[in-house]
Amino acid sequence: MHRLTFRPLAATAAALTLIIAGAVPRSAGANDEKPAAPTFNRDVAPIVFAQCAPCHRPGEAAPFALLTYQDVKKRADLVTAVTASRYMPPWHAEPIATAFHGERRLTDDQIELLRAWVDAGMPEGDAADLPPQPEFTPGWQLGQPDLIVQMSEEFEVPADGPDLYRNFAIPLGLTEDKWVRAVEFRPSAPTVVHHSLFFLDPTGQASREPGFARLSFEGAARRGRGQGDLGGGSNGRSLGGWAVGASPLPLPAGLAFRVPAGADLILSTHFHPSGTVERERSVVGIYFADKKPERSFTGVQLPPVFGALAGVEIPAGEKRYTKTDSFTLPVAVDAFGVNSHAHYLGKEMELTATLPNGEAIDLLRINDFDFNWQEQYQYEEFVRLPAGTRLEARVTWDNSADNPRNPSNPPVAVKWGRESTDEMGSVSLRMMPVDEADLELLQQSYRDHVRAAARERMSQRPAWRERLKRWIAASASNDEAVE
Template identity: 25%
Template structure:
């Protein structure tokens, strides 16, 4: 048998395999059955609802703001949207209204589901949109006070997750009234969430001085934090600036940023340096003081339920709820009951967890007269595990469920 004939046979075999592979690929590709395409219809949804995390250099492991990066994940996107896991927003729609709501509207969910199961068409290639870059401007506008971490913090290649507290002197020479705060992360690929505190006691400074590296870490027995955070930040969640209500920032007080760093399977093994910035928005002395009320559950559940209440002893306007659910729960419901017996829905969480700490800001303040009661009812999974961990507001971790209600006292507050 000649060498030339052998080469011809091998070439024919390779060609047949290639053609067969193409035929098989064509046969297994989902037929185009979607009315919606990526470039014209899906890109704006992904950009506005997912692009803060799912972009090049973002905290998520894949980008969804180009067709080439999004379509391989079409089935995963479908499963996450159907499971109501993405975007991460646990509050049940219609049970309380929130300023920072992040749930997908029904028609956008339908478009995603049809596109992901209907062949995920790209659309006109001439209309391929440009992916968004890293934000350069503050979403709430230029802050009155801008602070930066004193030095970069390095998350080395071998560390996948860490929590550090950083002290940022406010530099104020007089009392200021903070209506909101925002964050510009220095290393967006690893800054998962940030809690911002006001510290006028020097406690955080002392802890910082005891630690050799930038900032200080979490440890049992430390006396920080002991109060609710001024603000919480995570990518994709709109920050909130209050109207007519503020927390007091004493002169020369410190701002303390608790930064949660976390890598994904894409960024494991890489080294990052972060030097994030904090922006503070201020009002005036006439703004009413924002305070916080702590509610904690019993340590043990009765059967598969946890129920606890807190009476309101003065007239208040409830502004927000910040829950911590450290036990496997099916749902958690928070309702206010006025002295007249009126039940006011505040918050309903399905399958809550601690993955994305969220403060739920009411769309309108909820006025509760003195004598009202805040009721919390949780339905637990059978055999629910309680995983004690540090509290963002210094609550006793032995309580499986804790929540803070932020409020302004006295007369009803109108936004």
């Protein structure tokens, strides 16, 4: 369990380490001892094996391998450039007091070392220093799944053309309700599968046409499921997702998603053509919990419905267009996961918590959001947030011509919408009430928050009444892909 009171101590220790680390080169310089140039085998290989090879190896999404001296030497200038700019390894959450699980972030010293190695002429070094080649788990990373399902047929991704968003319904064949603690997604054509979001269709009504383009849970929502978990928790429609480079991430011990008997799994997949025709037939491994979990979790998305109710209307050329939303927790929670969503214009994402004692903590901070890397972040340990904690989200979009990711040149006015060239924006926090009995109060309170936002929007735009009602009902699925 995370102890908030330990944080200032940890921060001090980190600051001390920095001071000490900073002192070393200075005293070395004073002695006029030139530090030995870094070598590939001793200094560079450990960084590359740990931080680059998980993706830069055959069969993975990155376009070339970084496994040997030759591999790295050949691209040394590019390697120093992309590490210095922090384009690689891809990781967009800024460091905060709480550690993220599986954080991919080079330290300043590591970045500097890579540069110093290139400056020194890329010495290979002593063969005895070379660490063993990294080992990657063949087959399933989480072990043998309890249930393995596969797309009914291959989906052909053309060699070029625009990105494709396609949905695939896969019957799970469950005759009783089950609880899922992890999903491992294995694309058959990893070079073109950018990300896939997993949804449940409890009605089994989604199209069975492979690769159908639009996902709508409206039918389900109308049948009274709109009262469900608006925040994407253990009783919602989402089963999480997979993005390029991501490792399967089991829920923290004791937590699981409920999967009702008869539900279909829907893979909502983003394809990015690679220059050659590829055929994708994803395989999904599902890991069940042994028993019904004793604890439930839920989520809070700010602003709700991916920003649909926030009145996102970004003028052409606007450099900093911002929306904020806040929500006060009615009960104590243990937060464990955070993620954000926007499209190409999304720039900064921020979620902070102000505790009742006035202490402010960062829960997520992204300064350079990238639509191409929609990561789910999980904290290494639960973050305790007492009742009365105020969560505050801020999303900033850059619709200026300076934004290299702006799909329109010159920029055009952009509104909230489903296409990638429309915009969305929100930050979501996953949490477990400290006391299970508080779940309903927490969910009710968040539903009230969503309704209040909807009422305000309806008063601004009376003509949208019916549309907004549908969005709210459908948001029980926590799914952006709703018409």
